[in-house]
Structure formats: structure tokens, C-alpha cells
Amino acid sequence: MPRRNNVWVNIDWLTVSLYLMLVFLGWINIYASVYSEEHQSIFDLSQRYGKQIIWISAALIIGFVILLIETNFYVFFSYIIFGILVFLLILVLFVGTEINGAKSWFILGDFGIQPSEFAKFATGLALARYMSSFGFKIQRFKSLITIVVIVFLPTILILLQNDTGSALVYFSFILVLYREGLSGVVLFFALLVTLLFVFALLFSNFIMMVVLLLAAIFAFLILNPRIKQFVIILSIFIVSIALFYVLNLILKTNYKIAEVLVVSSIIGGAVVLGYSIRKKFKNYIIVALVFLGSVLFSISVDYAFNNMLAPHHQARINELLGIQSDLLGAGYNVNQSKIAIGSGGLWGKGYLQGTQTKFNFVPEQSTDFIFCTVGEEWGFAGTFTVVVLFLFLLIRLVFLSERQRSGFSRIYGYTVAVILFFHFMVNIGMTIGLMPVIGIPLPFFSYGGSSLWSFTILLFVFIQLDASRLENLAN
Amino acid sequence: MNTYSKRKYVIIGIFATIGLVFIIKLFGLQLLDPSFKQFATNNVLREVVQYPARGLVYDRNNKLLVFNKAAYDLMIIPREVLDFDTTYLCRLLEISKEELETGIKSAKEYSRYKPSILVKQISPESYATLQEQLYKFKGFHTQSRTLREYSNKAAAHVLGYVGEVGVNEIKNDEYYKIGDYIGISGIDKAYETQLRGNKGVKKYFVDVHNRIQGSYKNGLDDIPAKTGKNVTSTIDIELQQYAEKLFQNKKGSVVAIEPSTGEILAMVSAPSYDPGLMVRRVRGSNYSKLLSDTLKPLFNRSLLAEYPPGSTYKVLNILIGLQEQVISINTHFSCAGPESVPIRCTHYHGSPVEVIGAIRESCNPFLWNTFRSILRKYESIADGYNVWREYALSFGVGQKLGSDFTNENKGSLPLESYYNRIYGGGHWNALTVRSLAIGQGELGVTPLQMANYCAIIANRGYYYIPHIVKEIENEQIDQSFKTKNYGKISAEYYEPVIRGMEMALDPGGSAEMSRIPDIAMCGKTGTAQNPQGSAHSIFMAFAPKENPRIALSVYVENGVWGSRYAAPIASLIVEKYLTDTISPNRKWLENVMIKANLLNSFQPE
Numbered sequence A: 001m002p003r004r005n006n007v008w009v010n011i012d013w014l015t016v017s018l019y020l021m022l023v024f025l026g027w028i029n030i031y032a033s034v035y036s037e038e039h040q041s042i043f044d045l046s047q048r049y050g051k052q053i054i055w056i057s058a059a060l061i062i063g064f065v066i067l068l069i070e071t072n073f074y075v076f077f078s079y080i081i082f083g084i085l086v087f088l089l090i091l092v093l094f095v096g097t098e099i100n101g102a103k104s105w106f107i108l109g110d111f112g113i114q115p116s117e118f119a120k121f122a123t124g125l126a127l128a129r130y131m132s133s134f135g136f137k138i139q140r141f142k143s144l145i146t147i148v149v150i151v152f153l154p155t156i157l158i159l160l161q162n163d164t165g166s167a168l169v170y171f172s173f174i175l176v177l178y179r180e181g182l183s184g185v186v187l188f189f190a191l192l193v194t195l196l197f198v199f200a201l202l203f204s205n206f207i208m209m210v211v212l213l214l215a216a217i218f219a220f221l222i223l224n225p226r227i228k229q230f231v232i233i234l235s236i237f238i239v240s241i242a243l244f245y246v247l248n249l250i251l252k253t254n255y256k257i258a259e260v261l262v263v264s265s266i267i268g269g270a271v272v273l274g275y276s277i278r279k280k281f282k283n284y285i286i287v288a289l290v291f292l293g294s295v296l297f298s299i300s301v302d303y304a305f306n307n308m309l310a311p312h313h314q315a316r317i318n319e320l321l322g323i324q325s326d327l328l329g330a331g332y333n334v335n336q337s338k339i340a341i342g343s344g345g346l347w348g349k350g351y352l353q354g355t356q357t358k359f360n361f362v363p364e365q366s367t368d369f370i371f372c373t374v375g376e377e378w379g380f381a382g383t384f385t386v387v388v389l390f391l392f393l394l395i396r397l398v399f400l401s402e403r404q405r406s407g408f409s410r411i412y413g414y415t416v417a418v419i420l421f422f423h424f425m426v427n428i429g430m431t432i433g434l435m436p437v438i439g440i441p442l443p444f445f446s447y448g449g450s451s452l453w454s455f456t457i458l459l460f461v462f463i464q465l466d467a468s469r470l471e472n473l474a475n
Numbered sequence B: 001m002n003t004y005s006k007r008k009y010v011i012i013g014i015f016a017t018i019g020l021v022f023i024i025k026l027f028g029l030q031l032l033d034p035s036f037k038q039f040a041t042n043n044v045l046r047e048v049v050q051y052p053a054r055g056l057v058y059d060r061n062n063k064l065l066v067f068n069k070a071a072y073d074l075m076i077i078p079r080e081v082l083d084f085d086t087t088y089l090c091r092l093l094e095i096s097k098e099e100l101e102t103g104i105k106s107a108k109e110y111s112r113y114k115p116s117i118l119v120k121q122i123s124p125e126s127y128a129t130l131q132e133q134l135y136k137f138k139g140f141h142t143q144s145r146t147l148r149e150y151s152n153k154a155a156a157h158v159l160g161y162v163g164e165v166g167v168n169e170i171k172n173d174e175y176y177k178i179g180d181y182i183g184i185s186g187i188d189k190a191y192e193t194q195l196r197g198n199k200g201v202k203k204y205f206v207d208v209h210n211r212i213q214g215s216y217k218n219g220l221d222d223i224p225a226k227t228g229k230n231v232t233s234t235i236d237i238e239l240q241q242y243a244e245k246l247f248q249n250k251k252g253s254v255v256a257i258e259p260s261t262g263e264i265l266a267m268v269s270a271p272s273y274d275p276g277l278m279v280r281r282v283r284g285s286n287y288s289k290l291l292s293d294t295l296k297p298l299f300n301r302s303l304l305a306e307y308p309p310g311s312t313y314k315v316l317n318i319l320i321g322l323q324e325q326v327i328s329i330n331t332h333f334s335c336a337g338p339e340s341v342p343i344r345c346t347h348y349h350g351s352p353v354e355v356i357g358a359i360r361e362s363c364n365p366f367l368w369n370t371f372r373s374i375l376r377k378y379e380s381i382a383d384g385y386n387v388w389r390e391y392a393l394s395f396g397v398g399q400k401l402g403s404d405f406t407n408e409n410k411g412s413l414p415l416e417s418y419y420n421r422i423y424g425g426g427h428w429n430a431l432t433v434r435s436l437a438i439g440q441g442e443l444g445v446t447p448l449q450m451a452n453y454c455a456i457i458a459n460r461g462y463y464y465i466p467h468i469v470k471e472i473e474n475e476q477i478d479q480s481f482k483t484k485n486y487g488k489i490s491a492e493y494y495e496p497v498i499r500g501m502e503m504a505l506d507p508g509g510s511a512e513m514s515r516i517p518d519i520a521m522c523g524k525t526g527t528a529q530n531p532q533g534s535a536h537s538i539f540m541a542f543a544p545k546e547n548p549r550i551a552l553s554v555y556v557e558n559g560v561w562g563s564r565y566a567a568p569i570a571s572l573i574v575e576k577y578l579t580d581t582i583s584p585n586r587k588w589l590e591n592v593m594i595k596a597n598l599l600n601s602f603q604p605e
């Protein structure tokens, strides 16, 4: 059949190669992370690297089968696949098994499967189907509500399983929405609010205020390079801060420096706002408003966290964000992870020579913290390579998406890219201390059948769509 | 196509920014900050100190005196401790619950990750049962140490003991770490560097639970412990035991030297203690018990006690007189017995007497005349005194001898300035310091000094610095122990005084009771006045007269007269050493000496 030939010819072998490289690198690092002198056979099925060989073989078969399936299948069955996964997510709440605190597993004999892993792919399909449908317009209220329902239905179900990490992945779809026409302002504020929320909890008020002040000054400088106005605005802030600082000293009110900074920032921001309104500097008004909003938001997050939440809720959030600075408590994992990576140097300690990962100083070293093994045994050369490979894959996916003729394929391609991106960002960010400790796997790398298969399905469906992009789709 | 197509650049920009941030952060972590490498090493490396066995100590006849026995410390790593049955552990360790709790608390204060010693020096017997049960107690492990064992109860002061290092030693010598053992007295202190060997270290990989995972670099970096060197003492343990037996229920000291080498054959400080009391966990309580004992068993009299030499010193004064030629072998001085002035004579004998007679009879007036002549020979009394003092110094009086013991007392031999301070310069003369003529007054010598002084007489003029160790494994002993030191008296002057000392043991001599059949022993009795009780009994002697093999000093506190206890005890020690037995007709004397109890400071005259 000519069409089938077409598919094989048009496959993007570059993406497939990147996939195979990441899977291969993942496996040799899993081998290293559980390697011990007693178990050396790579087919030892009692060991994770032995099992991973089975998962990989199965994944390759799955990928092959996906390429054989008719393109229209995904379009027609996208809602049904989504419906089945939603059903499974509900079912797992009742008959699932709890592992590591998350009730997200179906266990059949020796075999465990996590529906939440596959829900990402199903949600991507449903989203692509809906957003490429006739009459969809993101600015329309009804369209937006439907999208929110499609995305939040699995998110809430996964949250109910107590698997916060997997649930957060769905927020990455905002990038897809942005690509499909969501206002940049929404994206900006979504990012701003997320960052402010996390940073307000992570850092002290003092640091927050300093960062916000610097950001605002930077924004003023960029938006209106007229030195005179800039100097006036800078002076307002400096005078305001100095005034309150001196007042605090004279009146001996003993407010902390952070509190002085907060009050003077708000007053200074308000004065600048008034000044900008009077002078009708539109850009300045926006910056001043955003600045004031950010200050008030972070103060209230901090206040709400410290005064309105029960201690066990605080602990839960702290744990999620990996905040506690106690290196023996919640911060222990990140600290050990940084030690493992940092001790790798330029070229690493050599394959199988890692000590931090091998002797279990790093937790979950074959799953969530697999990147530590790369860092320790292959050094900066290895981590650089892996980061670049991922970037390469992500950017390739964006380009592939953009060359699609159908909206369905393009949107689906973007969901693949942003899901992989979110995992990449959070997982590696967590191991080097830039992200809170949220236990989600590094795509293709981390040990585990469910995650490998789900990422394989996610990617290969898109490869298939891309390979047959020249055909007329039903939609 | 799509109107928002350009937005792909924003998205690629976000991807690239995150990637760039990661690369920058990784660059910083992996290439700029070296501390992680250090942390990583600290994480996985456990250095286990390998304690070497201390060197053994033998006596001069290669009898083993001090050896090692295994003991075990129970270690704790607080972080790894899980709930356990405290009562059961206390029972296994034979300690109270409070001790265990305070031990765990201080271990936690030291470090939650590093091992610290919880219970020290568990005996091999308790260890056997403990080791079987230890799997029940997570976070505990044992380390093996060696403790001193003593093959017999004698020679405690000579052998010394070993204990934990103090704060100062740790500060001054980086070899020592807290919990290490160090020689605290005796041979174990004097030869600490040779006996201790060198600690080694074994490096292991440990996992996050501090469980050993294998050796680090295949043991390439390990330093094996080096066993301490064995040491052969100069002590004759049988002689030592015999001397200690003679000294039971007495206070005092014996130092016996082989004159031809300076080797110390026996060194008794009575009362003594069982050296076995100073090891294991009981050491602490035993130590404080011994410390508070009013008889001061821990005090090494042989090296530290300072007694007036009494009449034994007369031999030296006569030698000085001969050397200075203020008297000759034919010089006679008359003696008026107890009526003599300025020093009365304590013996009744014919008058006048010459050198030999004066020594035999210990005649005070003879000594007074001699002493006065020495001091008057020079322009001023002070000059004469300084000449006299130089002779004494050359005999090892008034200064540390430089033996291998680390805690010698230098005794006392006043400087001229001392008398000037008391009486004023030029305002004192021979009469003022006349007590020196008969070994009293400001003079103080240790038993070791006196034995050495006697050895000089035995050698007719020279000595080797007394020492307690004759051989060290693969090492030379201090060269100073092989160098002759000369007293400032010509050899020719010794014969008459030695003849006098020999005659002191003849019938009618001052120590005739102590005569040994068939052995020519030369001796001199002495008595040291004691304001706290009865006078001390002193005797110094050497034998045989020709080619002497033993020279010794004996002090018996509150022994009243030199001839009453010190001389018989000395004679028994000499006889034992030279003939290996006590002749039947002296058994009664041995019995009397052993049975005598002189612990009461006041004895009948």
C-alpha cells in the first residue's frame, strides 16, 4: 500500500534517534545507579536495569505498533481514549494501591501501572481534538470553559490520588493555549503569580522586596530610557526607604528591615503611580501597578501561609517545595543530590565509579534522581550533553508541530513538547536545587515501565501524525 | 496557517532559557564549587583507626613482664540507633541505666553521625556474650583495643601504667586523639614512643546507613598499624619480687644497680600496689583509692623521696678529704665519744682513729675534723664550700642523674648563696654547716642517687647513668647510658674507704649482723633523723668487694638504726642476687625482716 510506504519514508528519524539515545543513556545510568558487584548480568531480572530492558523492549514494540496505526484512529478515538483514562483515574481511587503515599497504581501480580502517566497523552489528544474543532475560538467563554474542564478533570482526579507532582504537569498546557491564541498577558500573569507564590514561600520578605524593587527599576529603565524620569522615580524610592529607615531608628519602633522595606516600597510605589498617572506615562503606570500588586500578593501569601494555615498544612507545602533549610530533614535529599552532581567535576568519576548514588546517599537514584548519576559519573560533560539533547528534542518538536497542516497535529505536537518540557524543567531543576522537590520522572531516563511507555506513546503518536502530515485528515 | 505562528519563538525562548539556566547552574555546581567533592568524600569515607598492640616488656632474663590483652570498646553512632531494650543492654554491659543514658547523651553532643565510645574496655568474656546479641542493637558496634596485663604483681612503679591521654597531650602532640592510650608512668611512659607503635588507618566506603561497603581504593591509601617495639628491662624480676617481699608492711625503698653497666637490677618503693589494678574499667576507682591512701602507694620513693644520706655520706667526705690532701691514710683524729664537740660520737671505740677505723666506726669527730679541713683549705670558707660541693655534684648528688625515668627528683645540695642568704655573706663557717660533715642538715638524696653513689665507690671512681631499659627492639638505647662518668676522686683513694666499708660488716663492725658468709660485702650504715617519727634506717653496700656485681641503697622508714633493718635487708638482697639463695644460718634473719611491721611511724629505740 503506497500510503504505508509513505509513513516509513516520512518518519522524522532525527526525533526517533534522539528518543533512542535518551532511552539508551537512561538505561546505562539506571544500571550504574543500582550496580553492585554481586549482580552484574545486565539481564538480571531481580534488578531494576534488568527489568528496564523489558520495559524498553516493550516500549519499542509499542512505538512500532503506533506507527502502524491509521492516523485517523487518534482523531476519531481521542475523546473515547480520554473518557477511558478519566474512568481509570476514578477507578484507581477505589481499587488502586498506594505506593509512596500516592494512591495511583493498579497492581496486577508483579506488574504495576499508573493511569495518571497515560492520562497526559489522553488529555493531549482530547485538547488537540477540541481546539482544532470547527468553531473553536479561545477568546470565546464557552471554548475556554471546555478547555478548563478537559485539563482540570484529570488534574483534580490525580490530586485526589495524592500525586501532586503528576497533577502539576497539566499546568504546562497553558503554553499550548498561548500558542493557540491565549493572550500573552494571561501567560505573563500566570507565570508571575506562580513565581511569586513559590518565591514568597521560599525566600524571606527581605529578599522578595529587594528582588521586586530591582525588577521594577529594571522595567522602568527598559520601558522608558529617559534619564530624567528614571532618576525622579529612583529618588522617590530611595527617599521613601531612607525616610522610613531613619524614622524607625528615631522612634525606636524596632521594625525589622524587611518590614521597613515593605512599607516604604508600597508608599514609594503609590507615589510613583500617582506621579505616572499625572504625567500620563502609560508604561510606568503598568509597571507601578504590577509592582504594587506583586508586593501585596507576596506579603499576603506569606501572611496567609504563616497565620492562616494549620501547621500540618504548612509542613505539607514546605515538604512540597523542599523548603526546610534543615539539611538533615526535608532539605537532605536536595543537598545530597547537589553533592552527587557537584562532585562529578568536568569529566565525572567514571562509569560505575559513582559513590554517592551507589551507596544510596541520593534517594530514588534510579527514578526521580537519575540525573544525579549522570552528574556524578559523567561530570559536566554528561549533564551538558543530556540538557542539550533534551533541548534539541524539544525545539525539534516545536518545529515539527509548526510544519503540520492540520490543527489537530500541531496542537497535539505542542502538548507533547510542553509535557516533556515540564518534566525536564522540574526534574532536573529539582536535582540541582532550582526547583522544589516534586517527584516526577525525567522522560525516557527514569526507571519505570509506566512512565517510559506513556512518554513513548506520547511521542510516537506525534511522530506518526507528523509522518502522515501530507494526507488529508478527516478533520 | 496560523496567525499566532510567531509565538513559537516565545516558547522556544522559554525552553532555551530554562536549558541555559540549567547549564549555568551545572557549570557552577560541577566546575566552580570544589566543596561538593569534599562533601562527597566525607559522605562515603569512614576512617577506622587501627590500634597497634603496645610493645612487650621483658626482664633482664627475658621473662615476660608486661603484655597485652584484648579489650573492646562499645561504640555508638547516635543517628543509627533505633529503639532498643535498655535494661537488657545494661545487663550485658554491667552498667547502670543512668550511666548508659549519660553516655548516649554525651555521644549525641559530640556527633550524631560519627562513632563515639560509649563503654570502654569491655573484657573479652563480656564481649563474647555482647557480640552475639549486638544485632539487636542498631547503631552500636565494637572496636578492639589492647590493654596492659602484668605477669606478676611486682615492680608496679618500674613498669608504670597506661591510661587515656589527657587534654594537654592531645594539644601538644597531634599523634594523640581523644580516647587514645598513653604511658602515664614508669617504663610505659619513659619509652612511650617506642612501645606505642604507630596507629594505622583503614579507609572504607560506607553507604548512607554508615554500613561498610568495601575498602577504599582497594586499601591503597590504608596505613597499617605498626606494633610497638618490645623492650627488655634491666630489672631482675625475681630479685625485685624478693626485695618487695622483704619490704612488706614497711615504708621505704631499695635501688640496686649493676655497677659495671648502670643497669638497675631492682627498684622497690614500698608500699606498692598491684599493677593489675590500673587497667580496665576498675582503674578509675582503684586509682582514687590508691591516691587517697595515707601510705602513698602511688608515690615512687626510689626516684622522688628525698632523705638525708646520714652516715653513708661520710665515705664521700673522707674521699674528698683524701683527694684534697687535707687528710691522708695515716691521719689520726681523737674521739671523745659522746663528749666530743661540736658533734658527739654515737659509737664507743678506741681513740684516735684513722680513715679505715673512722668509716668502720662511723666516727663523727673524725668527719668533723676532715670536713673543717676541707673548707678551711681555701681562702674563704665559701671557696672551700664550693670545692666540696663540686665533688658532691660529680657523684650525682644534688642533680638529676638523667636516667630514663621521666620523673627524677634532683635532691638537695645547697648553693653557697643559700647560706649567704640565711647567715649573710662571710658570716658562716664550717661550724655553721657542720651537719653536712655527717650527711645531715640541708642534704637530701634520693635512693636512686644513693645507689649510684655507692656504684661509683664500687667502681672506684666512675659510673654509668642508671637506667631501667637495656634493649629496645631494632633500636639502640640512649648513648648516654653507655658513657662512663667520673667522680672527681682518683682511684687510689678508694681502697682505704672500701676497706673500712668491708670492716663495717666484720665482727665488731657497725653492721656485723648483716655479714654474708663467703661474700665480701662492703657497706655503710646510716640514720636519718625524722621529725615525724622514728629515724629512718639507711644502708648502702656493694658486693663482692672485687669486681662488684651489685651496688644498692636501702632506706627503711622508721627503721631507727641503719644496722637494724636496712643493712640486713640489703644483705639478704645481695645474697639472693649473688648466690640465688639464702644460706640456712641466715633464714632466721630473713624471717625477722619479712615479718617486721614498721607501718607505725613510731618504733621502739
Ligand SMILES: [Zn+2]
Residues within 6 Å of the ligand: B335, B336, B337, B345, B346, B347, B349, B361, B362, B363, B364, B365, B366
Ligand atoms: Zn668516734
